[in-house]
Amino acid sequence: MLKFPIYLDYSATTPVDPRVAEKMIPWLTEQFGNPASRSHAFGWDAEKAVEDARGEVAALVGADPREIIWTSGATESNNLAIKGAAQFYKGKGKHILTVKTEHKAVLDTVRELERLGFEATYLDVQEDGLIDIEQFKAALRPDTIVVSVMMVNNEIGVIQPIAEIGEICRDKGIVFHVDAAQATGKVAIDLKELKVDLMSFSAHKTYGPKGMGALYVRRKPRVRLEAQMHGGGHERGLRSGTLATHQIVGMGEAFRLARLEMGAENERIRMLRDRLLDGFKDMEAVYVNGDLEHRVPHNLNISFAYVEGESLIMAIKDVAVSSGSACTSASLEPSYVLRALGRNDELAHSSIRFTIGRFTTVEEIDFAIDLLHKRIGKLRELSPLWEMVQEGIDLDTVQWAAH
Amino acid sequence: MFAPAYLDWNATSPLAPEVREAMLPWLGERFGNASSRHEYGRQARAAIDEARERVAAAVGAHPTEVVFTSGGSEANNLFIKGAAACMKPGLVAISAIEHPCVREPAKQLRRAGWDVVELAVDTAGRIDRNHWQAVLERRPKLLSVMFANNESGVLQPIAELASEAREARVWLHTDAVQALGKIEVDFRALGVHAMTLSSHKIGGPIGAGALVLDKRVELAPLIAGGGQERGLRSGTENVAAIVGFGVACQLAAARAEDEHHRLSALRDRLEILLAETGTRIFSREAERLPNTSFFAVDGIDGETLVGKLDRAGFACASGSACSSANPEPSHTLTAMGVDETLARNAVRVSLGPTTTADDIERFAETFARQVKELKELAAVAA
Numbered sequence: 001m002l003k004f005p006i007y008l009d010y011s012a013t014t015p016v017d018p019r020v021a022e023k024m025i026p027w028l029t030e031q032f033g034n035p036a037s038r039s040h041a042f043g044w045d046a047e048k049a050v051e052d053a054r055g056e057v058a059a060l061v062g063a064d065p066r067e068i069i070w071t072s073g074a075t076e077s078n079n080l081a082i083k084g085a086a087q088f089y090k091g092k093g094k095h096i097l098t099v100k101t102e103h104k105a106v107l108d109t110v111r112e113l114e115r116l117g118f119e120a121t122y123l124d125v126q127e128d129g130l131i132d133i134e135q136f137k138a139a140l141r142p143d144t145i146v147v148s149v150m151m152v153n154n155e156i157g158v159i160q161p162i163a164e165i166g167e168i169c170r171d172k173g174i175v176f177h178v179d180a181a182q183a184t185g186k187v188a189i190d191l192k193e194l195k196v197d198l199m200s201f202s203a204h205k206t207y208g209p210k211g212m213g214a215l216y217v218r219r220k221p222r223v224r225l226e227a228q229m230h231g232g233g234h235e236r237g238l239r240s241g242t243l244a245t246h247q248i249v250g251m252g253e254a255f256r257l258a259r260l261e262m263g264a265e266n267e268r269i270r271m272l273r274d275r276l277l278d279g280f281k282d283m284e285a286v287y288v289n290g291d292l293e294h295r296v297p298h299n300l301n302i303s304f305a306y307v308e309g310e311s312l313i314m315a316i317k318d319v320a321v322s323s324g325s326a327c328t329s330a331s332l333e334p335s336y337v338l339r340a341l342g343r344n345d346e347l348a349h350s351s352i353r354f355t356i357g358r359f360t361t362v363e364e365i366d367f368a369i370d371l372l373h374k375r376i377g378k379l380r381e382l383s384p385l386w387e388m389v390q391e392g393i394d395l396d397t398v399q400w401a402a403h
Numbered sequence: 404m405f406a407p408a409y410l411d412w413n414a415t416s417p418l419a420p421e422v423r424e425a426m427l428p429w430l431g432e433r434f435g436n437a438s439s440r441h442e443y444g445r446q447a448r449a450a451i452d453e454a455r456e457r458v459a460a461a462v463g464a465h466p467t468e469v470v471f472t473s474g475g476s477e478a479n480n481l482f483i484k485g486a487a488a489c490m491k492p493g494l495v496a497i498s499a500i501e502h503p504c505v506r507e508p509a510k511q512l513r514r515a516g517w518d519v520v521e522l523a524v525d526t527a528g529r530i531d532r533n534h535w536q537a538v539l540e541r542r543p544k545l546l547s548v549m550f551a552n553n554e555s556g557v558l559q560p561i562a563e564l565a566s567e568a569r570e571a572r573v574w575l576h577t578d579a580v581q582a583l584g585k586i587e588v589d590f591r592a593l594g595v596h597a598m599t600l601s602s603h604k605i606g607g608p609i610g611a612g613a614l615v616l617d618k619r620v621e622l623a624p625l626i627a628g629g630g631q632e633r634g635l636r637s638g639t640e641n642v643a644a645i646v647g648f649g650v651a652c653q654l655a656a657a658r659a660e661d662e663h664h665r666l667s668a669l670r671d672r673l674e675i676l677l678a679e680t681g682t683r684i685f686s687r688e689a690e691r692l693p694n695t696s697f698f699a700v701d702g703i704d705g706e707t708l709v710g711k712l713d714r715a716g717f718a719c720a721s722g723s724a725c726s727s728a729n730p731e732p733s734h735t736l737t738a739m740g741v742d743e744t745l746a747r748n749a750v751r752v753s754l755g756p757t758t759t760a761d762d763i764e765r766f767a768e769t770f771a772r773q774v775k776e777l778k779e780l781a782a783v784a785a
Contacts, residue, residue: 005441005442005443007443009436009439009441009443012435012436012438012439012444013434013435013436013439013639014434015431015432015434016430016431016434018431021430021431024430025427028418028423028426028608029417029418029423030417032415032416032417032418033415034411034414034415034603034609036414037411037414037415037718037720039411039706039709039710039713039718039719039720039721040407040411040709040713040718040719041407041713041718042407042409042411042718043414072473072474072477072610072626072638072641073473073638073639073641074638075626075628075629075637075638075639076473076626076638078628079625079626079627079628103628104628104629104630104637105627105628105629105637105638106628107628108627108628108629108630108637109627109628111627112627202639204436204639209430209641209643210436210639210640210641210642210643210644211473211610211611211639211640211641211643211644212610212641228480228625228626229476229477229480229504229625230480230503230504230507230508230510230511231476231479231480231502231503231504231505231507231508232476232502232503232504233503240476240480240503240504240507241473241474241475241476241477241504242415242474242475242476242603242609243609244473244474244603244608244609244610244644245609246608246609246610247609247610247641247644313440313441317441317442320435320439320441320442320443320444321441322439322440323440
């Protein structure tokens with residue numbers, strides 16, 4: 001039995017895994033203590049649960065539990081990491097290097113720092129969405145203090161060469177931050193090997209609750225940050241505010257399940273993604289956005305040429321997908337990520353991001369393939385552009401009249 | 404099973420069953436990202452809008468004045484730092500008894516060139532109006548005075564202060580985290596420019612709060628990226644917690660008046676019993692929250708006493724929960740001129756909707772016994 005709309009938007013958010021919800025619920029009932037309450041058992045129980053969860057988050061990424069700081073989500077983690085490091089190390093330099101295809105939480109944060117007097121470079125990506133290491137090296141400056149590169153892109157799922165960038169940054173003594181919100185449970189992360197100093201995590205992209213995230217802050221060599229949220233001195237002074245025990249417990253359980261199940265789960269998801277991609281093979285003028293090899297199996301971002309993006313979304317409302325990043329989809333601007341790959345506005349507008357997850361079934365994939373075939377066929381029948389292409393007219397040579 | 408009586412409601416409160424019921428679907432099948440444009444996203448957006456209306460209605464504000472945050476600490480940080488970021492450095496004045504999440508952000512402003520002054524309080528913990536006047540004459544740019552103190556429960560005359568602040572053309576912010584759900588909180592009637600609320604002190608979940616903000620106040624966000632909450636607070640909304648917060652506000656507003664009478668009767672009864680054992684009760688002469696009692700016994704360390712009470716089945720606090728990790732004496736008490744030794748003996752009992760008359764009688768009895776034992780021990784040791 002299919003449940004509509006079929007959810008293929010796992011990169012926007014994931015459902016809370018029922019096993020995670022089950023672990024959270026006791027903390028929403030009888031166990032309600034404030035983990036900072038030191039004078040009674042309500043507080044102690046909460047504190048222990050918080051520390052157990054910290055261990056689970058650390059275990060998924062090969063970190064020491066003492067390197068994990070709780071936040072309200074990856075957006076806050078990104079803000080804390082980038083502003084906190086830039087402000088702490090501003091005596092050493094004022095240049096920040098990031099990439100054009102980063103999440104808004106990184107880009108807007110860097111822009112804010114520019115207004116405060118820092119300088120920033122937004123690196124281009126190649127057509128496949130990946131950064132070029134030589135270009136990256138060339139963009140570094142003697143006064144570069146912070147580099148921020150995401151591990152997995154939220155729109156196109158490509159995996160950036162984090163290990164290589166880490167080596168370069170460590171060599172030059174530059175603080176390296178990685179937004180891994182879209183990576184946990186999808187790619188193996190070992191912070192013992194990776195030379196990453198700061199890494200942002202989100203619970204709700206990995207079957208945990210919304211409103212919960214974490215920041216990894218390396219101890220050896222030690223990275224220093226300026227706190228962005230001040231108060232009671234929670235989280236070693238780096239992030240004040242009462243800890244939301246139920247949410248922390250949820251994130252811990254979600255990351256524990258990810259550690260245990262990601263191997264088998266990713267194989268199954270890859271099979272579903274390949275099936276989906278296969279399903280579009282016989283369609284004309286269909287383009288995959290982003291490299292297919294250096295990419296998480298969960299993501300398929302496709303542009304259907306000669307179809308208008310908004311009408312496409314309306315036409316396929318039985319499947320819940322994104323036509324851009326969830327956080328920016330309220331605007332009608334074409335996706336800045338796809339523009340950075342060199343896609344023109346039309347192709348960027350007519351893109352669909354399918355993201356597959358833990359609860360996606362073969363039947364759902366088959367339904368999506370079938371629906372897309374029917375609806376794209378219909379929309380193209382209505383499209384004058386498609387008609388011209390069918391008649392062999394090269395659209396690039398057409399002189400359009402201004403209205 | 405041994406279930407201790409919970410007398411620490413100012414630290415956090417258990418989730419109300421109605422709140423839990425309202426939240427569960429949002430941890431289950433209704434899991435969408437409120438920014439998504441499909442059905443899952445629209446459901447989440449509608450739920451957030453409804454919660455915003457509930458919060459606004461409970462505190463006499465307009466829904467568009469409510470900015471959701473991850474909690475009270477973030478809301479306080481957002482106002483202090485966010486308002487300061489839009490101004491040239493000047494003078495910021497906060498009361499001497501603010502929660503650390505107002506005090507610490509204010510101190511941070513010093514590094515940006517701001518002067519910080521702490522408004523003195525009298526021996527009962529009320530704002531010293533002469534000092535307040537003197538500070539207003541120095542033309543501060545930002546003021547923050549908490550509505551109800553988390554430790555003593557003392558209420559400040561916020562409406563009066565706000566009207567004077569308006570006359571002096573200064574933004575006044577009030578941290579109403581402890582007031583909400585215990586006394587009437589009406590944004591419009593108070594006349595403040597900004598007000599902080601927290602969910603988990605009123606039977607809602609930890610992880611949600613709000614800054615209620617007069618739209619004339621210009622504010623820079625603390626957390627950038629994504630542009631949620633009118634650009635003032637980015638990040639995927641915690642739908643379940645926001646829904647829970649909305650329902651908790653509705654419940655708190657509905658029960659406020661009855662609870663007020665019931666709790667103040669219980670608290671007054673408790674203080675009569677405590678006074679019989681020679682306990683010094685702080686701020687008894689001031690207007691206070693109905694649920695809070697803050698007291699100390701000469702010669703008996705607060706931590707020790709609270710530990711003994713916990714083992715005897717009563718959960719209470721020896722200072723504010725956030726700072727109970729550090730051994731500093733209560734900031735609230737030292738500001739009132741209480742000497743450090745007595746301040747270290749302080750115990751806070753805070754009552755809530757499930758507290759019964761029986762809890763109070765049993766607590767007072769146990770308290771008297773523990774105090775007697777500790778005094779005898781002290782006598783032997785001396």
